[in-house]
Amino acid sequence: MKFLAAVVLFAATSMATAAPDANDEGSNGQCQSDGMRCNYSIYPALACCPGLQCYTPPESPPGAYGYCCEN
Secondary structure (H helix, E strand, C coil): CHHHHHHHHHHHHHHHHCCCCCCCCCHHHCCECCCCEEECCCCCCECECCCEEEECCCCCCCCCCEEEEEC
């Protein structure tokens, strides 16, 4: 049980520290456009272009990929 708690805590910490930055443009300086996959849990992050939001479906596991869509 302690191992599971440690894994959950690690995942939550990773997601909190991998939050998007205002200047973050994702991997190789490229931002992801509408409908493309995004993920802020990986390095380098696959960040959405300005004006888009990374939508991850409900019930997705921590670190799952989402898709860029308009706010």
